[in-house]
Amino acid sequence: MFSNFDFDVIRRALPFLFLDGMKFTLTLTALSAFGGLVFGTLIALMRLSRSRSLALVAGLYVDLMRSLPLVLVIFWFYFLVPYIGQWLTGASRPIKVGAFESSLITFIMFEAAYFSEIMRAGIQSISKGQPAAAQALGLTYSQTMRYIVLPQAFRNMLPVLLTQTIVLFQDTSLVYVVSITDFLGAASIVGQRDGRLVEMYLFVAVVYFIISCSASLGVRRLQARLAVVR
Amino acid sequence: MNYHWNWNIFFEPDPTGAGIYLDMLLSGLLVTIKTSLAAWVIALACGSIVGVLRTLPSKVAQWFGFAYVEFFRNMPILVQLFLWYFVLPELLPHQAGLWLKQLPNAAFYTAAIGVGLFMSARVAVQLQAGIGSLPRGQKMAATALGLTTAQVYAYVLLPMAFRIILPPLTSEFLATIKNTAVAITIGLLELTGEARSMQEFSFQVFEAFTAATVLYLLLNLVVVVLMRLLERAVAIPGYIAGR
Numbered sequence: 001m002f003s004n005f006d007f008d009v010i011r012r013a014l015p016f017l018f019l020d021g022m023k024f025t026l027t028l029t030a031l032s033a034f035g036g037l038v039f040g041t042l043i044a045l046m047r048l049s050r051s052r053s054l055a056l057v058a059g060l061y062v063d064l065m066r067s068l069p070l071v072l073v074i075f076w077f078y079f080l081v082p083y084i085g086q087w088l089t090g091a092s093r094p095i096k097v098g099a100f101e102s103s104l105i106t107f108i109m110f111e112a113a114y115f116s117e118i119m120r121a122g123i124q125s126i127s128k129g130q131p132a133a134a135q136a137l138g139l140t141y142s143q144t145m146r147y148i149v150l151p152q153a154f155r156n157m158l159p160v161l162l163t164q165t166i167v168l169f170q171d172t173s174l175v176y177v178v179s180i181t182d183f184l185g186a187a188s189i190v191g192q193r194d195g196r197l198v199e200m201y202l203f204v205a206v207v208y209f210i211i212s213c214s215a216s217l218g219v220r221r222l223q224a225r226l227a228v229v230r
Numbered sequence: 231m232n233y234h235w236n237w238n239i240f241f242e243p244d245p246t247g248a249g250i251y252l253d254m255l256l257s258g259l260l261v262t263i264k265t266s267l268a269a270w271v272i273a274l275a276c277g278s279i280v281g282v283l284r285t286l287p288s289k290v291a292q293w294f295g296f297a298y299v300e301f302f303r304n305m306p307i308l309v310q311l312f313l314w315y316f317v318l319p320e321l322l323p324h325q326a327g328l329w330l331k332q333l334p335n336a337a338f339y340t341a342a343i344g345v346g347l348f349m350s351a352r353v354a355v356q357l358q359a360g361i362g363s364l365p366r367g368q369k370m371a372a373t374a375l376g377l378t379t380a381q382v383y384a385y386v387l388l389p390m391a392f393r394i395i396l397p398p399l400t401s402e403f404l405a406t407i408k409n410t411a412v413a414i415t416i417g418l419l420e421l422t423g424e425a426r427s428m429q430e431f432s433f434q435v436f437e438a439f440t441a442a443t444v445l446y447l448l449l450n451l452v453v454v455v456l457m458r459l460l461e462r463a464v465a466i467p468g469y470i471a472g473r
Contacts, residue, residue: 075439208304
């Protein structure tokens with residue numbers, strides 16, 4: 001079945017696939033997860049705040065992002081970011097934004113909506129007595145959040161946050177639609193150049209599978225350990 | 231901002247000359263709906279079988295259910311679509327591969343099968359959780375009454391489990407609709423694809439994507455409302471959701 005396939009093409013392309021492609025994918029995943037978590041936490045705090053308007057704005061943002069396909073959101077930001085940059089810097093024409101920056105902004109904004117829902121659940125899982133006790137001790141709102149509520153919420157939600165990061169890792173492959181050289185993009189370039197799409201896509205599938213599988217195994221172990229501690 | 235807004239673009243003739251740009255978007259919406267429904271049928275069918283397998287006492291069945299879910303969950307949906315679209319025809323015997331490649335509407339079938347199987351793994355996990363949430367006594371009582379395993383599932387467990395997991399299934403169906411947008415990469419002209427080509431022909435980027443956004447939101451809304459009605463119609467009496 002594989003007689004007329006040339007798997008040597010993969011070996012020759014390995015440096016390009018991993019040093020260019022996978023490096024882009026992993027950097028994008030890590031930075032988007034971090035940025036998404038920071039923004040997501042802020043959005044969650046907005047949704048839970050006493051201010052009606054803040055809660056409304058945050059809720060609308062989350063609902064909007066969660067009802068749109070990621071592909072459409074990638075297109076939106078791909079075209080929108082240059083104009084936002086122009087507006088922010090006061091330049092006379094839309095500014096040029098690099099492929100990495102553009103996709104990083106997209107994924108931070110998109111994942112923030114998903115991370116915010118996780119953090120909201122985490123914050124709501126903390127018993128009411130804790131912030132009440134913190135306030136009784138004279139801690140301000142920001143101190144209560146920083147020292148009491150958020151660390152516990154984060155810890156409780158760590159397995160879910162990591163699972164979402166694995167989803168994010170897989171979703172970064174969708175930057176393919178704006179022709180960016182991530183891991184899949186790199187494989188496509190090589191595959192199209194050498195006429196070896198089949199070998200390349202099979203290899204990409206195997207690599208994604210191994211990484212995601214071992215990552216979710218790690219998360220399951222972590223979950224078991226956290227469950228015992230609690 | 232020196233972007234030239236032109237909201238009338240939707241009523242201007244599209245590049246084919248057959249209609250207006252709005253027609254393009256609406257035909258995209260129709261493709262999105264058709265693909266999602268086809269994918270959802272596949273997801274429900276395969277997901278139900280695998281979900282049941284995961285709850286059977288047989289070790290082989292459990293192992294198969296586990297492997298199935300892990301297989302479809304640990305690869306990006308885009309890579310899975312590429313496997314179905316580019317790789318599968320090459321792995322099949324020559325004649326069959328050729329037939330597959332020349333199939334009219336190949337992008338539609340690939341998208342329906344690819345997205346459907348991707349979602350089926352998630353449906354399976356939901357159904358497993360639903361069956362697991364039923365009291366053990368139900369299965370035991372059904373067995374004590376002399377029902378075979380197939381009858382236990384068909385008449386007792388599944389009717390309960392499906393009604394319990396209706397809310398998460400709604401989210402999975404919404405995810406199915408969203409995932410069909412990935413099929414733009416294999417040339418399916420669904421809603422996102424039509425918005426993209428409208429943008430390429432008319433240069434009205436933001437109008438095209440705004441329209442697609444609004445249509446997706448409306449589609450979401452329709453699904454949510456319909457599912458609420460269905461939930462109310464089939465709610466189990468005695469549960470919090472029931473009357």
